[in-house]
């Protein structure tokens with residue numbers, strides 16, 4: 180099968196195996212819905228990103244974007260694989276500290292930070308607080324002063340780079356909610372350069388997630404380089420780091436099953452596929468050449484390059500197992516005189532409460548039968564989740580064609596069958612809710628020795644009311 184990956188996702192005895200472990204057995208043992216992650220794949224993805232270091236002659240600091248998935252067992256695996264971490268709230272920061280990341284290994288983002296969050300970040304001497312606005316910078320200075328500390332900061336800029344990703348994942352446009360205008364940042368460097376409570380160490384941007392085009396990194400790096408030069412000219416500050424954000428894509432259409440059913444932009448985004456190291460190397464070389472042309476190459480002398488990838492580390496390392504719980508057939512009326520056709524519906528236990536992007540962004544996750552993984556997946560079904568919500572479906576229900584009309588599985592699927600949704604390790608459990616009184620699912624990590632470990636238990640009834648008074 181086109182989607183198989185040797186020693187990771189394989190078919191054995193007709194069944195889907197992940198890191199050599201039978202997914203049907205996992206579903207039997209732990210129930211469904213169930214997330215299963217591969218530690219070996221996480222390590223592979225981190226190594227793949229770290230290759231960028233060999234193309235640049237300065238240190239590379241890789242910070243896993245915890246927002247993509249922050250169950251402690253996953254954070255531990257990421258740390259063990261040698262990555263630092265990027266967090267987005269006091270909560271994620273607390274989790275990072277809990278699994279043992281040191282302050283200098285933590286990069287703190289966020290566009291609406293509370294004082295307790297700033298206090299936690301400053302008192303733990305995080306590597307950088309990415310500053311979202313001039314107002315926030317003044318709060319950080321005040322907080323650091325009160326704590327008798329000097330906060331490490333990096334200013335987040337909005338570079339005005341449009342990409343072909345989903346509109347909800349664009350973060351680099353002036354119309355987006357993130358960051359400050361470059362002129363505001365230059366003004367801030369001038370104003371705060373002698374502050375005893377701020378280390379103005381860097382600049383930051385994040386262009387968006389699931390970027391289909393590597394050119395965006397070239398544009399972003401050029402903008403950062405231009406900014407470094409302007410900051411140096413105006414203030415004499417040589418930055419210690421620049422942060423290129425995350426955004427490296429994952430190919431969600433490796434199955435090829437529905438490729439021709441997507442509108443071209445959607446198809447291009449879902450099937451985006453380029454080597455992060457190549458994109459970084461190209462962007463780095465162009466930026467350096469630009470600096471050389473402007474006689475400003477010395478600005479690279481002490482520079483560290485930061486990356487904050489989430490999706491490209493964790494998305495394809497995780498799958499979701501779900502069980503068909505119900506079925507029905509429904510006539511589909513036709514508008515002409517032909518007899519109505521019949522839709523076969525399969526209703527699963529995995530809804531958008533655990534795969535939110537399926538509803539908000541119409542995200543496509545490849546679906547296969549876990550038990551009959553090598554059977555032809557050529558029978559169309561209407562697939563839907565368990566939620567009391569008409570949008571809880573795995574197909575296009577809006578008539579906009581952003582998802583296929585039907586999902587393809589082997590013939591004769593029925594209740595009790597186990598299905599696997601692939602590539603759903605990122606932005607899934609991290610965004611999950613107990614909507615409809617549903618339990619948050621358990622997570623199994625196949626550890627680097629190939630042994631399945633339960634790293635999160637399934638919620639129980641008490642969890643549904645744990646915070647209710």
Ligand SMILES: Cc1ncc(COP(=O)(O)O)c(C=O)c1O
Nearest residue numbers: 244385388425426487488489490
């Ligand atoms: C500031 C920042 N950094 C990093 C990321 C991670 O992006 P991705 O998961 O696409 O690599 C995000 C997510 O959108 C982000 O907002």
